Amino acid sequence: MAAVDIAVRNVSKSYRAHRDGRRSLFRRAERIRALKEISFDVQRGEALGIVGPNGSGKTTLIKLLARITSPDSGDITITGRLMSLVEVGAGFHPELSGRENVFLNAAIFGVPVTEVHERFDHILEFSGLADFIDAPVKTYSSGMFVRLGFAIASQLDADILLLDEVLAVGDLTFQARCIDRIEEIRRSGRTILLVSHDLAAVERLCDRVLLLTSGEMAGEGSPRDMIEKYQVSATKRIPNSNLNFEGSGITLHGVSFVGHDGTQPRTGASLTVRVSYDSDVSIDDVVFTVSFIWPSGYICTELVSPPAALAPGRGHVVFDCPILAIQRGLYTIDLAITTVSGRVLAKRIRAAPFRVDPGLIVQGDFYMTHSARLERDEN
Amino acid sequence: MSERTVTVIRSTVPALSRVSGGLRELVAYRELLGYMTLNRLRVRYQNSWLGWTWAILQPLAFLGFLTVVGSAIGGRSNSDVPYPLFILASLSPWTFFATSLSTAAAGVLSSRALIAKVYFPREIVPLSYVFAALADLVIATALTMAALVYSGHSIPATVIQLLPISLILVIYAAALSLMLSIAQIGFRDIAIGLPLLLQGMLFTTPVLYPLTAVPAQWQTIYEFNPLALLVEAFRGALIGKQNISAEQLVYTAVVGLILFGIAYFTFKTAEPNMVDEI
Numbered sequence: 001m002a003a004v005d006i007a008v009r010n011v012s013k014s015y016r017a018h019r020d021g022r023r024s025l026f027r028r029a030e031r032i033r034a035l036k037e038i039s040f041d042v043q044r045g046e047a048l049g050i051v052g053p054n055g056s057g058k059t060t061l062i063k064l065l066a067r068i069t070s071p072d073s074g075d076i077t078i079t080g081r082l083m084s085l086v087e088v089g090a091g092f093h094p095e096l097s098g099r100e101n102v103f104l105n106a107a108i109f110g111v112p113v114t115e116v117h118e119r120f121d122h123i124l125e126f127s128g129l130a131d132f133i134d135a136p137v138k139t140y141s142s143g144m145f146v147r148l149g150f151a152i153a154s155q156l157d158a159d160i161l162l163l164d165e166v167l168a169v170g171d172l173t174f175q176a177r178c179i180d181r182i183e184e185i186r187r188s189g190r191t192i193l194l195v196s197h198d199l200a201a202v203e204r205l206c207d208r209v210l211l212l213t214s215g216e217m218a219g220e221g222s223p224r225d226m227i228e229k230y231q232v233s234a235t236k237r238i239p240n241s242n243l244n245f246e247g248s249g250i251t252l253h254g255v256s257f258v259g260h261d262g263t264q265p266r267t268g269a270s271l272t273v274r275v276s277y278d279s280d281v282s283i284d285d286v287v288f289t290v291s292f293i294w295p296s297g298y299i300c301t302e303l304v305s306p307p308a309a310l311a312p313g314r315g316h317v318v319f320d321c322p323i324l325a326i327q328r329g330l331y332t333i334d335l336a337i338t339t340v341s342g343r344v345l346a347k348r349i350r351a352a353p354f355r356v357d358p359g360l361i362v363q364g365d366f367y368m369t370h371s372a373r374l375e376r377d378e379n
Numbered sequence: 380m381s382e383r384t385v386t387v388i389r390s391t392v393p394a395l396s397r398v399s400g401g402l403r404e405l406v407a408y409r410e411l412l413g414y415m416t417l418n419r420l421r422v423r424y425q426n427s428w429l430g431w432t433w434a435i436l437q438p439l440a441f442l443g444f445l446t447v448v449g450s451a452i453g454g455r456s457n458s459d460v461p462y463p464l465f466i467l468a469s470l471s472p473w474t475f476f477a478t479s480l481s482t483a484a485a486g487v488l489s490s491r492a493l494i495a496k497v498y499f500p501r502e503i504v505p506l507s508y509v510f511a512a513l514a515d516l517v518i519a520t521a522l523t524m525a526a527l528v529y530s531g532h533s534i535p536a537t538v539i540q541l542l543p544i545s546l547i548l549v550i551y552a553a554a555l556s557l558m559l560s561i562a563q564i565g566f567r568d569i570a571i572g573l574p575l576l577l578q579g580m581l582f583t584t585p586v587l588y589p590l591t592a593v594p595a596q597w598q599t600i601y602e603f604n605p606l607a608l609l610v611e612a613f614r615g616a617l618i619g620k621q622n623i624s625a626e627q628l629v630y631t632a633v634v635g636l637i638l639f640g641i642a643y644f645t646f647k648t649a650e651p652n653m654v655d656e657i
Contacts, residue, residue, distance in 0.1 A: 015655055016655065016656070063654075064388065065388075066497065066498055067386070067388055067498035068494075068495065068496070068497065068498050068654055069651070069652065069654045069655055070388065070389075070390055070391075070651030070652060071388065071389070071390050072390055073390050074390070075387060075388060075389045075390075076387070076388040076389075077385065077386070077387050077388075078385070078386040078387075078388070079383050079384075079385050079386075080383040080384065081383070081384065082386075084496075084497065086495075086496050086497075091492065091493040091494075091495075091496035091497035092492065092493070092496075093418060093422070093490075093492070093493060094492065095422040095426065096418060096421070096422065100418065100421070103414065104414060104415070104418065105497070107410055107411040107414045107415075108411060108493075108497050108498075108499045109497070110407075110408070110411075113410070136426075159383060
């Protein structure tokens with residue numbers, strides 16, 4: 001039976017709302033409830049991810065765990081030395097140099113000075129700020145801020161690490177090093193809480209994920225399940241796009257998806273995509289494009305029809321995919337009709353959501369069609 | 380695996396353990412208090428061109444002004460100590476007190492970046508300003524003593540009294556700094572009103588004149604003011620002419636400790652939600 005490092009019981013927290021920013025003796029302020037009756041445990045050595053939309057209470061939760069603010073009710077028990085990086089950055093004094101801030105931070109977390117001296121070179125090396133370490137941190141960029149903060153928190157041996165959006169600010173190289181370092185800390189058996197909008201990183205680094213929406217626990221479970229649940233709820237909130245374009249007498253009606261034998265689309269099974277249109281004009285050489293968009297907004301992949309002549313009237317184009325290679329999850333679909341030269345005739349952004357159910361389960365974003373065999377080398 | 384500390388976070392700390400538990404935690408964080416005090420001084424002097432020279436230059440310059448102005452207006456001392464030193468001996472403890480209050484009150488707000496990101500006992504912020512001001516008092520006092528010797532006087536045996544007097548003075552500065560810094564968060568008016576208050580206190584405290592210059596019918600009221608007693612006692616100890624009795628000092632100490640207890644309790648009560656209000 002693993003020990004529990006963090007036990008949260010019925011924790012609620014509300015803030016006073018300063019609607020016009022003014023304070024007065026004579027006005028009772030309204031309160032905003034940031035967290036409502038939250039309870040969960042974090043086992044020793046576990047990496048717990050916390051995801052949810054902005055304003056769902058993620059940072060409030062981290063702040064409560066870090067003792068920066070106190071709950072209105074409920075209690076939290078923390079076993080071990082805890083270090084935190086809240087809201088992109090550590091507690092730095094702007095006028096002090098990076099070096100002095102390392103020591104200040106260590107003193108705040110109760111790390112003995114001798115230990116900081118021992119680890120200082122590691123911190124400096126990890127942060128990559130050797131040339132700036134004696135400059136006041138007020139001259140640092142936001143990236144430098146996070147690099148130093150993460151270097152301190154990750155190099156001093158805390159039992160529990162709270163990381164709030166550390167991956168959001170650093171450049172690609174630093175992000176990769178952060179992920180490696182978090183992985184390393186996790187393997188060494190320490191407990192990690194990670195708040196991030198980088199869902200791919202959460203999926204890769206965490207054993208378990210907590211989904212928060214408007215201050216309540218909307219779910220708790222495996223990273224894939226929770227991320228998908230989050231994506232489904234987030235997609236509902238995205239407003240209709242005003243980037244649609246239908247000025248050339250062609251209307252895109254919609255898109256439908258049918259999986260193998262009429263079932264719900266699954267990774268590894270076949271898929272048929274059907275796009276229907278209505279045209280008032282006749283145009284030679286048009287191309288239909290169906291784009292699959294990840295929740296992050298990046299294009300995952302596209303289906304493109306070969307150029308064909310378009311006659312007036314209703315019609316549809318059918319795409320046959322023998323194997324659906326993209327992983328389970330929720331995607332959004334963009335539709336477009338263009339000429340071969342690339343002129344847009346009609347376009348619909350976020351025309352429909354597209355849900356892929358778990359089929360062939362593999363790690364990562366794609367299923368690559370493959371076979372394998374074992375061969376013996378003859379000497 | 381080594382023994383781990385267990386921290387329990389609740390919405391409220393029982394009223395009875397707020398002061399005792401708080402002080403115990405403060406002792407555990409003494410290294411941070413020392414480091415923050417050092418940082419206050421660093422930030423103040425390090426970035427300036429003259430650097431640490433300022434710490435001596437400030438009281439020295441004041442001594443110069445007092446010498447010039449004192450001789451021009453014919454300021455009188457109530458002992459054989461020259462007027463400028465007579466004033467400096469009471470102005471230094473006063474400056475310590477006033478600087479503590481004004482910097483500590485603003486300090487909690489300006490330390491927002493730190494308070495919003497990490498936990499540590501919040502009273503360390505105002506207290507670090509008090510101790511930074513104390514460093515200035517030590518320098519100014521040493522300078523006054525050096526000037527005494529330079530002007531042909533010997534350092535009186537009464538200087539040993541400076542230790543208990545300074546300790547009581549620190550208790551007052553700490554108590555009022557804690558109260559002001561917590562009040563400042565709720566009422567930004569403090570920042571505007573404080574200089575006015577300090578001015579008023581400067582004139583009702585025997586800083587620029589000896590306590591004996593106060594008319595007899597007012598003196599009893601004056602002697603209720605612990606700060607007046609402390610400033611007068613500080614000067615008395617430094618120039619070797621003590622007018623304040625041990626009983627009076629004990630009175631200031633008792634009032635000071637009660638005041639500190641109330642201030643610390645109030646601070647600790649408001650502390651948990653401090654960061655939300657800043």
